[in-house]
Amino acid sequence: MSFSTFVTDKTGLQKLYEAIISKHETYAPVEKFGKYDYKKVSSLKECDPDSPIAMTMSVKPLFFPRASKIMKYEANSSGTTIMETDEDPLAGKRVVLGVKHCDARGLQVLEAVNKWDYIDSDFLKRRANTVIFSTRCDKADTHCFCTSLDYDLEKLDALDVAVVNGSDGKIYLQARTGKGDIFLKENSGQSTMYDVQNTMDDVRSTKYEEDMKKQYIAFTGSFRLKMDYKDVNEKMAKRFDSPAFEEASRNCVSCNTCAFICPTCHCFKISDEKIKDTGVRYKSYDSCNNVYFTLEAGGHNPRPAKFRRWRQRSMHKFVYYKERFGVNLCVGCGHCAISCPVNISIFDVVNHVANSPASS
Amino acid sequence: MDYSKQIQDIAAKLFADGKIDVFVGYRMNGFDDNQIPVVITDPKEVAELVFTEKSVFNLTNYLKADHTRGKRVGLVVKGCDSRSLNLLLTESQVKREKLYIIGIACEGVVDDKGQKMQNCVECIVPDAVVYDEMLGTPKGIRDYIVNADIIELAGKGLVERREYFEQIFENCIRCNACRHSCPLCYCAKCCIDQETATIYNGSNTSSSAFHALMTWSLHLAGRCVDCRNCEKACPSHLPLHLLHKQNEKVIYDNFQNHLAGVEEGDRGAFYKYSLKDPDDFIL
Amino acid sequence: MEEVKEKIVSIEKPDLIAPPDWKPVIVGILCNWCSYAGSDLTGTSRTQYPPNIRIIRVPCSSRVDPWFIIKALQTTADGVLISGCHPGDCHYISGNYYARRRFLVTRELLKMVGFHEHRVQFSWVSAAEGSKFAQVVKKVTEDVIKLGPLHLYKKENFSK
Numbered sequence: 001m002s003f004s005t006f007v008t009d010k011t012g013l014q015k016l017y018e019a020i021i022s023k024h025e026t027y028a029p030v031e032k033f034g035k036y037d038y039k040k041v042s043s044l045k046e047c048d049p050d051s052p053i054a055m056t057m058s059v060k061p062l063f064f065p066r067a068s069k070i071m072k073y074e075a076n077s078s079g080t081t082i083m084e085t086d087e088d089p090l091a092g093k094r095v096v097l098g099v100k101h102c103d104a105r106g107l108q109v110l111e112a113v114n115k116w117d118y119i120d121s122d123f124l125k126r127r128a129n130t131v132i133f134s135t136r137c138d139k140a141d142t143h144c145f146c147t148s149l150d151y152d153l154e155k156l157d158a159l160d161v162a163v164v165n166g167s168d169g170k171i172y173l174q175a176r177t178g179k180g181d182i183f184l185k186e187n188s189g190q191s192t193m194y195d196v197q198n199t200m201d202d203v204r205s206t207k208y209e210e211d212m213k214k215q216y217i218a219f220t221g222s223f224r225l226k227m228d229y230k231d232v233n234e235k236m237a238k239r240f241d242s243p244a245f246e247e248a249s250r251n252c253v254s255c256n257t258c259a260f261i262c263p264t265c266h267c268f269k270i271s272d273e274k275i276k277d278t279g280v281r282y283k284s285y286d287s288c289n290n291v292y293f294t295l296e297a298g299g300h301n302p303r304p305a306k307f308r309r310w311r312q313r314s315m316h317k318f319v320y321y322k323e324r325f326g327v328n329l330c331v332g333c334g335h336c337a338i339s340c341p342v343n344i345s346i347f348d349v350v351n352h353v354a355n356s357p358a359s360s
Numbered sequence: 361m362d363y364s365k366q367i368q369d370i371a372a373k374l375f376a377d378g379k380i381d382v383f384v385g386y387r388m389n390g391f392d393d394n395q396i397p398v399v400i401t402d403p404k405e406v407a408e409l410v411f412t413e414k415s416v417f418n419l420t421n422y423l424k425a426d427h428t429r430g431k432r433v434g435l436v437v438k439g440c441d442s443r444s445l446n447l448l449l450t451e452s453q454v455k456r457e458k459l460y461i462i463g464i465a466c467e468g469v470v471d472d473k474g475q476k477m478q479n480c481v482e483c484i485v486p487d488a489v490v491y492d493e494m495l496g497t498p499k500g501i502r503d504y505i506v507n508a509d510i511i512e513l514a515g516k517g518l519v520e521r522r523e524y525f526e527q528i529f530e531n532c533i534r535c536n537a538c539r540h541s542c543p544l545c546y547c548a549k550c551c552i553d554q555e556t557a558t559i560y561n562g563s564n565t566s567s568s569a570f571h572a573l574m575t576w577s578l579h580l581a582g583r584c585v586d587c588r589n590c591e592k593a594c595p596s597h598l599p600l601h602l603l604h605k606q607n608e609k610v611i612y613d614n615f616q617n618h619l620a621g622v623e624e625g626d627r628g629a630f631y632k633y634s635l636k637d638p639d640d641f642i643l
Numbered sequence: 644m645e646e647v648k649e650k651i652v653s654i655e656k657p658d659l660i661a662p663p664d665w666k667p668v669i670v671g672i673l674c675n676w677c678s679y680a681g682s683d684l685t686g687t688s689r690t691q692y693p694p695n696i697r698i699i700r701v702p703c704s705s706r707v708d709p710w711f712i713i714k715a716l717q718t719t720a721d722g723v724l725i726s727g728c729h730p731g732d733c734h735y736i737s738g739n740y741y742a743r744r745r746f747l748v749t750r751e752l753l754k755m756v757g758f759h760e761h762r763v764q765f766s767w768v769s770a771a772e773g774s775k776f777a778q779v780v781k782k783v784t785e786d787v788i789k790l791g792p793l794h795l796y797k798k799e800n801f802s803k
Binding site: 066 | 392396398399417427595597599
């Protein structure tokens, strides 16, 4: 099924963004202290939809917040009343600009676990109500390896509208889902953009296809890191007892940053905050790399050693999630390596394990 | 400043003589010219060790129980690193006889972009203060330099400072990377991490970050050595040194020019007192 | 005659105006042997002092972790008062010497971060200084009234 593609130029794109920001609730990368995080914006000047890959944090908190209220409760002599919390501020119709396509893929990968034994309606509602604009990367960054995973990067169906830089200063707006298609058509009047199907004759249309192909080849050729994920899936499943986990994770400081930054990590903890007899229950991020992640109420901790936590983390991403849901829990964005104080990448860990001798 | 060969030789000899189980040093990260820590158990890996002005991370972080508990460790320390090591020794977190310390007379390190780090420009104690072996020529302790950012902040008004720090606290994502990469944050269970409902700070607002960062810097006051491990680890690039340097300045000016970890047996500024400490602000 | 009251604004956030019936909440952390006994004396002497202070008793002023001050400011407190024995008179000999170091550093850090210096105040009040305690509480309460309500970094369930 093909969706519409519009062509415009740099000025046209800016006009479109400005129109979207003024008409819809829009989130975009906003810079603070050199890092870009997704915040609600009221003008294009506040943000940069073309923020650099390495400096842009994940869009995951807009769908799975770093901390969210689940409920309020009040206890008195007659019992405890549970009150629903306020309306979800993230559930309205929104547009997010400048999402990297690996990041958007992370949301798609998370859908599987959110539709599993417990349907997380909050996450799914936020996903359904959001239109994602993604600027397609022209080349890879140092730690990227999205091409090595199970994501069709020519199809790019995890996002709604792909913004692709063509040659001669042309910018293509390609709808990738029905939602994106409708959105583009509704907003096409806001700016100078022309539907490719309607405006291009045969010659120019072939040039467009060639352009896209050339760009895609240049993009895939720019990667430093490449691996065969099927090979990794298979080999890791047989190497649970391998000492390679200990070797690869020795200089980790268990700081939790990788899990907080990762577009696919979804571990959380539930905690109460109270004063006297009223309280609020929160769901907030947690990291399986934390020393106390598996600490039980009785005091026993099944994973006290660092290599066990790393083993669980990498096996979850490349073996368990894959076996259960058919997709790797990693999108190859490289943010773990960028943010890690000692530059450990999940790529290095899983490849080190996969290439180690099989355990008997 | 290049001591790579010397360190490789020393580490090889330590392994050969059976004096250590583990060596903690630096190696190239494998994708650009920056360095990352490496924890070596196999003597064959000694050839990877390097030490130049790109050797930034404070390695004493690996002396915490989670990483090298009970093992005999050889490690490389610069001036600031050795001061945090001194504090760890005094606070009984490591045993001196289990360590072989290579001290460096440091000339300053550079960040990822090649610029000399601010704490090196303002460095007061460049030479290692505790060591078994010293590489380089010691230069001695320098005069105290007040952090440039603190001076700038002191010139701003109350509302301006409040607005600036609100930005910082709003951008903290409470990942706690700062605490975990700080060598002196070794508490088995951090006081603010208690899940007790009256203490827990679950909301992701600046209140939670204010609580965490302020408590953390006040618990580190008088012990922080300005190694910048915390800033390097922070995924939001927060300027955490502002809090620590402010405490350091107040302590230096008011408590007999105390600097954390310089003297042997030092336990930080809050573990001693003087009858001359100022208290004219007290009613 | 209608009294025209001047609007009180929160000094750290001048766009926040205090509601007309706002009364400050002062959290007082008093050491058991001197300051708490002193406040007891104030009471038995029937000396009036503002009722806005809520007192927490600790064994010694050195028990006060800077964390307590942060937590108080984060919850209901508009101002904090910490009081201990005079230097040299500490029941535990040297507790207040350690405490005054912590007090200075905490105060300066809070000032830098954007709190007015009168939000957190300290005093030495001995068990015989009933009238001094009343004066101190009066001073702190008046200072905090001028500063307005504290609205910085309050925990979500505590913002007014």
